[in-house]
Amino acid sequence: MQTQLCELLGIEYPILQGGMAWVATAELAAAVSRAGGLGIIGAGNMPPKLLEREIKRVREYTERPFGVNVYYLSPFVEEIIETVIRNRVPVVTTGAGNPGRHIHRLQENGTKIIPVVVSVALAKRLARLGVDAVIAEGMECGGHIGELTTMALVPQVVDAVDIPVIAAGGIADGRGLAAALALGAQGVQLGTRFVCARECTVHQNFKDMILKAGDRDTVVTGASTGHPVRVIKNRFSREFQRREAAGASRAELEALGIGKLRAAARDGDIQWGSVMAGQIAGLIRREMSAAEIIQEIVGEAKEVITSWKGVF
Secondary structure (H helix, E strand, C coil), X not given: CCCHHHHHHCCXXXXXXXXXXXXXXXXXXXXXXXXCCEEEEECCCCCHHHHHHHHHXXXXXXXXXXXXXXXXXCCCHHHHHHHHHHCCCCEEEEECCCCHHHHHXXXXXXXXXXXXXXXXXXXXXXXXXXXXXXXXXXXXXXXXCCCCCHHHHHHHHXXXXXXXXXXXXXXXXXXXXXXXXXXXXXXXEECHHHHCECXXXXXXXXXXXXXXXXXXXXXXXXXXXXXXXXXXXXXXXXXXXXXXXXXXXXXXXXXXXXXXXXHHHCCCCCCCCCCECCHHHHHCCCCECHHHHHHHXXXXXXXXXXXXXXXX
């Protein structure tokens, strides 16, 4: 299953692993890349020295291409970019900001740059700046979300830009990959599904909460702050929503959320931590290796696409 994206990134299958902070470590990124996808380290608010260590660890595990997700709200963003350039990271995905000021230096260094977009306008603006591809992410995803669904967003972005589009949000299996390709995307990015990869080092409590989730078990918090986040319902999300409904200030709500993702992902506090996961969590029922996940998705997508021949 080769698309233009595979050629661009030097990967076997058009599957990217989301660069989730506190979740997407070297172990997971390397496992996904070894399996033929593109593994991505989630830099988040990671200090540059820690990121450099993670990059080196990925290269100890695999010689295949990998990426780093740069979070533009990080206080270390400039140092993170320098670390990426110094270590010649093959691919950078970006979120929560405009990477325009760094595009030229990254590409001069041989790095492909692929921002996450949640609107057609942003996709067009970044395409004009010369990015290599975009990830069109619908609001079904876990973590920070936009306003449009994947089904609505992806084909509009595909029509608006002449660079590869990667679909994200609400995709966990081969049916999702086949649907994304039908919408004109060149590949997919999966986050929640890879949280339940065996190589993912998050706390087992975090994984178990996803594995037990149903179709209506996620909720969006923080809409009033301008930074809505999708999480699995728990005591923290209910308290956040209670304060939000009572008119709490943006500063109070943001203070309430500080450190909560780490508490859930690393410490296993799934009641007062932020268990970021997408609506697709209800489809995930068991842990598998990254290689098994990718092979299952690709095999199912091929079966779905082949079955279309008998319909049309």
